[in-house]
Amino acid sequence: MTAEFVVLLVxxxxxxxxxxxxxxxxxxxxxxxSIATGALKPKVAVGLSAxxxxxxxxxxxxxxxxxxxxxxxxxxxGGSALLLIxxxxxxxxILWNLATWLFGLPSSxxxxxxxxxxxxxxxALGMSGVVWDGVLGKVIIPALLAPVVAALVAxxxxxxxxxxxxxxxxxxxxxxxxxxxIGTASLVSLAHGTNDAQKTMGxxxxxxxxxxxxxxxxxxxFWVKFTCAVAIALxxxxxxxxxxxxxxxxxxxxxxxxxxxxxxxxxxxxxxxxHFGLPLSTTHVATGSILGTGLGTKGAExxxxxxxxMAVAWLITLPCAGVVGAVCWLIAHLIGGLPGVLVxxxxxxxxxxxxxxxxxxxxxxxxxxxASWEGDGDxxxxxxxxxxxxxxx
Numbered sequence: 382m383t384a385e386f387v388v389l390l391v392x393x394x395x396x397x398x399x400x401x402x403x404x405x406x407x408x409x410x411x412x413x414x415s416i417a418t419g420a421l422k423p424k425v426a427v428g429l430s431a432x433x434x435x436x437x438x439x440x441x442x443x444x445x446x447x448x449x450x451x452x453x454x455x456x457x458x459g460g461s462a463l464l465l466i467x468x469x470x471x472x473x474x475i476l477w478n479l480a481t482w483l484f485g486l487p488s489s490x491x492x493x494x495x496x497x498x499x500x501x502x503x504x505a506l507g508m509s510g511v512v513w514d515g516v517l518g519k520v521i522i523p524a525l526l527a528p529v530v531a532a533l534v535a536x537x538x539x540x541x542x543x544x545x546x547x548x549x550x551x552x553x554x555x556x557x558x559x560x561x562x563i564g565t566a567s568l569v570s571l572a573h574g575t576n577d578a579q580k581t582m583g584x585x586x587x588x589x590x591x592x593x594x595x596x597x598x599x600x601x602x603f604w605v606k607f608t609c610a611v612a613i614a615l616x617x618x619x620x621x622x623x624x625x626x627x628x629x630x631x632x633x634x635x636x637x638x639x640x641x642x643x644x645x646x647x648x649x650x651x652x653x654x655x656h657f658g659l660p661l662s663t664t665h666v667a668t669g670s671i672l673g674t675g676l677g678t679k680g681a682e683x684x685x686x687x688x689x690x691m692a693v694a695w696l697i698t699l700p701c702a703g704v705v706g707a708v709c710w711l712i713a714h715l716i717g718g719l720p721g722v723l724v725x726x727x728x729x730x731x732x733x734x735x736x737x738x739x740x741x742x743x744x745x746x747x748x749x750x751x752a753s754w755e756g757d758g759d760x761x762x763x764x765x766x767x768x769x770x771x772x773x774x
């Protein structure tokens with residue numbers, strides 16, 4: 382077993398670890414509203430989402446192709462140098478995912494990954510190491526448009542829903558929309574699998590190209606699809622309760638009509654982006670949709686303080702993950718070879734452990750994810766009030 386093969390194994394394991402964090406980080410995109418309204422019990426929701434993420438991962442590879450060929454300039458690098466770039470980028474993405482999860486901030490896993498890859502590529506190759514046209518056209522512009530479009534669609538949809546059902550008794554309307562939410566939340570989970578699982582497939586594809594196992598024109602190997610699908614499904618089943626809480630309770634007090642409108646908007650936009658190979662941030666879409674339901678509901682309270690924090694996190698995700706990716710590349714490069722990769726991997730494990738232990742000081746899980754949100758937009762995101770029944774305030 383050569384040192385380069387061990388590096389490849391470490392890169393693949395790290396990629397699957399990122400996919401796992403992507404799963405629990407983004408569970409709330411699909412299930413936060415249905416959990417908040419009581420349409421689904423928390424553990425049932427994450428289980429359903431995990432299964433549909435698994436299925437969705439096999440439906441398309443367009444996004445994977447964009448990640449594999451549209452971020453790092455493959456003409457300028459290859460072999461062990463490309464493996465190191467991919468590894469450092471993944472570490473940057475994982476650490477940003479874990480940091481934002483710790484604080485309950487639904488930032489973009491996609492942009493964390495792209496930021497890490499861009500930072501590592503610049504550190505290794507300079508500005509020419511990045512395919513800037515691809516980054517601008519398929520990452521940055523969609524990132525700016527996605528939350529705005531989602532908010533507009535959800536605002537109109539929510540207004541229409543209230544308008545069309547205002548004569549129906551409140552109790553009957555609530556029950557009907559809760560049933561509808563099961564379908565729309567399931568569709569978002571399926572859509573999430575078609576988009577987010579593909580990103581890790583693209584990264585592993587890059588690593589295999591670097592090692593020489595396949596060429597850039599090779600079809601995506603089945604084992605890559607399968608392992609990425611399983612990793613994101615397992616992460617989803619774990620349940621990113623801290624982020625589910627922020628999306629479901631922190632932005633807007635969601636009612637069943639709002640929840641169904643938000644989920645329908647998110648699913649339509651994510652599926653469209655997957656069809657065109659756009660690695661869209663499902664977090665941006667889901668958040669924009671939830672905000673839109675608040676704007677489309679007369680008298681609804683939108684907590685703009687929380688929304689502002691999230692917007693700041695979105696703005697700094699690419700550069701912060703990029704800095705981490707660049708630093709990780711420098712550490713691994715200075716040490717050199719397999720020892721450098723193992724040192725960075727050890728740093729990743731240590732920091733992940735520290736953040737996990739910190740999260741246990743104020744645990745959020747299925748038992749208190751729906752607790753009443755304390756305070757206004759300036760309240761601590763992690764603040765919860767314990768509850769006695771699962772998933773109910």
